Amino acid sequence: METILTIRKLNKRFNKYVHAVKDVSFEIHRGNVYGILGPNGSGKSTTLGIVLNVVNKTSGDFEWFGGKVATHDALKKVGAIIERPNFYPYMTAKENLELVCKIKGTSFEKVDEKLDLVGLLERKNDKFRTYSLGMKQRLAIASALLNDPEILILDEPTNGLDPQGIRQIRDIIKVIASQGTTILLASHLLDEVEKVCSHVVVLRKGEMLYQGTVHNMLDQNSFFELQASDLSQLKSVLSNHAEIDRLEEQDGKLLVYPKKEMAASELNAYLFQNNIVLEHLVKRKNSLEEQFLELTNNN
Structure with a gap:
């Protein structure tokens, strides 16, 4: 080019x-x-x-x-x-x-x-x-x-x-x-x-x-919005996942921030193997505003 x-x-x-x-x-x-x-x-x-x-x-x-x-x-x-x-x-x-x-x-x-x-x-x-x-x-x-x-x-x-x-x-x-x-x-x-x-x-x-x-x-720092019947169990299982950076609770949902790019199917399969059936799973991207604020606040 x-x-x-x-x-x-x-x-x-x-x-x-x-x-x-x-x-x-x-x-x-x-x-x-x-x-x-x-x-x-x-x-x-x-x-x-x-x-x-x-x-x-x-x-x-x-x-x-x-x-x-x-x-x-x-x-x-x-x-x-x-x-x-x-x-x-x-x-x-x-x-x-x-x-x-x-x-x-x-x-x-x-x-x-x-x-x-x-x-x-x-x-x-x-x-x-x-x-x-x-x-x-x-x-x-x-x-x-x-x-x-x-x-x-x-x-x-x-x-x-x-x-x-x-x-x-x-x-x-x-x-x-x-x-x-x-x-x-x-x-x-x-x-x-x-x-x-x-x-x-x-x-x-x-x-x-x-x-x-x-x-x-x-695409950087995309995250998941999850919901299950037992939120505390969901949180406990995800806390043991090596590729999860942090978890946040918000309005009855769990926000899951992976350390690197992760497919929704990969996360869903991991939870299913740990006897958790999700009621809600959405992969979200940070807005440009969120990314910009994260960049400027960290520098």
């Missing part, structure tokens, strides 16, 4: 007290949706600023497209929104995008296509000042897509939007990704990353705590 962006041991210090990015390393591969997840102040925006050449790194390295092209030329293949949408208020959406086309040296033919993609084609002749915040954000995405970039970078794309605006942006991201564009977005919203991203990098205070697929992150 082609590597679009490689980051190696990236560091950024703003002064001797603020170490915003600490030895961060990860890769972005073509065709995926990556989320950089972390609370405010975790180094997400600084990392994006460095790879977009708007923030100077302190040390470390990064390269676009396997280092085959210089950063300046590589960035021509990148679409990015890292600040609030900024267009001329008394110009229409169409006029604003045509101006961007002139700056980027792109054909005007792309304007209607991208406006349609973000659901603004019918409002293309309305002035930018009449747009809601969500519409302004969608116009910014259309603008970033005018040169058909190979990767789209978004910094907190749903920040400040109402629920409807958030859903519209997420739906647009999914459509863009389905068309083959690689996406890298920074967010502090767990729900956002869980719903639209295939891969995630978790940052806290500039340090990387996790990188990998969202699926694998959710």
